[in-house]
Amino acid sequence: MSEIDPTGQTRQWSDQLSGAWERHRQFLFESERRLSEWLVDQVDPQVGDTILELAAGPGETGFLAAERLGDTGRLISTDLGAGMVAAAQRGAEKLGLDNVECRVMDAQQIDLDDDSIDGVLCRFGLMLMPEPARALAGVRRVLRPGRRLAYGVWGPPDKNPWLTLMVGALLQNGHQPPGDPFGPGGPFSLADPARNRALLDDAGFTEVDVEELSGSMAFADFDQYWTVQSEVSGPVALLIGTLASDETEAIRETLEPMLAEFQTPQGYEFPWHTLGVSVR
Numbered sequence: 001m002s003e004i005d006p007t008g009q010t011r012q013w014s015d016q017l018s019g020a021w022e023r024h025r026q027f028l029f030e031s032e033r034r035l036s037e038w039l040v041d042q043v044d045p046q047v048g049d050t051i052l053e054l055a056a057g058p059g060e061t062g063f064l065a066a067e068r069l070g071d072t073g074r075l076i077s078t079d080l081g082a083g084m085v086a087a088a089q090r091g092a093e094k095l096g097l098d099n100v101e102c103r104v105m106d107a108q109q110i111d112l113d114d115d116s117i118d119g120v121l122c123r124f125g126l127m128l129m130p131e132p133a134r135a136l137a138g139v140r141r142v143l144r145p146g147r148r149l150a151y152g153v154w155g156p157p158d159k160n161p162w163l164t165l166m167v168g169a170l171l172q173n174g175h176q177p178p179g180d181p182f183g184p185g186g187p188f189s190l191a192d193p194a195r196n197r198a199l200l201d202d203a204g205f206t207e208v209d210v211e212e213l214s215g216s217m218a219f220a221d222f223d224q225y226w227t228v229q230s231e232v233s234g235p236v237a238l239l240i241g242t243l244a245s246d247e248t249e250a251i252r253e254t255l256e257p258m259l260a261e262f263q264t265p266q267g268y269e270f271p272w273h274t275l276g277v278s279v280r
């Protein structure tokens with residue numbers, strides 16, 4: 001066993017940040033809703049199907065699928081973190097969805113029968129896994145022949161300034177978030193379409209479609225941007241949570257002018273860029 005347990009570290013931030021993800025759930029879902037809708041359309045859930053969502057967080061993407069499954073179908077909403085799974089459970093109850101089962105599950109160890117699933121969804125999860133190949137092999141094992149996996153991952157950093165500018169302000173103030181953003185489990189580890197194609201090819205998927213999907217996320221003001229991003233952004237948020245208030249203030253002062261080009265009369269609007277991947 002290796003000394004470092006990257007999945008354990010992810011579980012730790014996931015559990016610590018799940019309260020913030022639940023508080024901001026609607027914002028986080030709506031900001032990239034376009035990607036969620038694309039993913040669900042690719043999987044094309046039918047009444048009676050069993051759909052699996054991996055790394056579901058508070059669950060909203062899967063809930064779009066659950067609405068199409070009827071009483072005879074089932075969404076299995078899963079995440080590594082128990083706090084995220086509890087948030088998903090509450091979300092499903094609030095929406096009155098009684099065809100949703102929420103379970104703690106490491107996507108790299110899918111605990112389901114072979115050929116038991118009609119479609120798999122994963123929004124902003126696969127790139128955070130240190131062993132995405134294991135996750136993909138598991139997906140292929142549980143998917144019924146001919147059915148689809150659709151996932152979304154962040155595109156390159158220069159097209160996602162909403163994250164990179166905050167990291168830049170941290171670095172300028174001498175605080176380095178842990179991990180390599182391009183290495184296994186890093187937020188940009190699957191930003192290259194060729195890397196996704198190679199992984200999918202190795203996992204035995206034959207029909208692979210990679211699309212670039214982009215949009216924008218809007219914030220009413222700098223405080224809203226800071227609050228959301230400093231509370232939900234994985235290891236970055238954990239790092240900020242450890243800082244003293246004068247250190248946080250210094251980062252905010254560095255960051256605010258860096259965001260000027262994204263200021264609008266309504267607040268701030270940042271572009272986002274993702275890869276939507278749909279495979280059979």
Ligand SMILES: C[S@@+](CC[C@H](N)C(=O)[O-])C[C@H]1O[C@@H](n2cnc3c(N)ncnc32)[C@H](O)[C@@H]1O
Pocket residue numbers: 007010011014028029054055056057058059061078079080081084105106107108122123124125128129
């Ligand atoms: C960036 S959040 C995305 C949440 C949600 N899918 C969304 O789009 O809003 C990443 C989620 O992946 C989960 N995650 C990371 N590694 C995982 C793994 N190995 N297995 C299952 N979930 C994982 C985290 O717990 C977290 O909830």
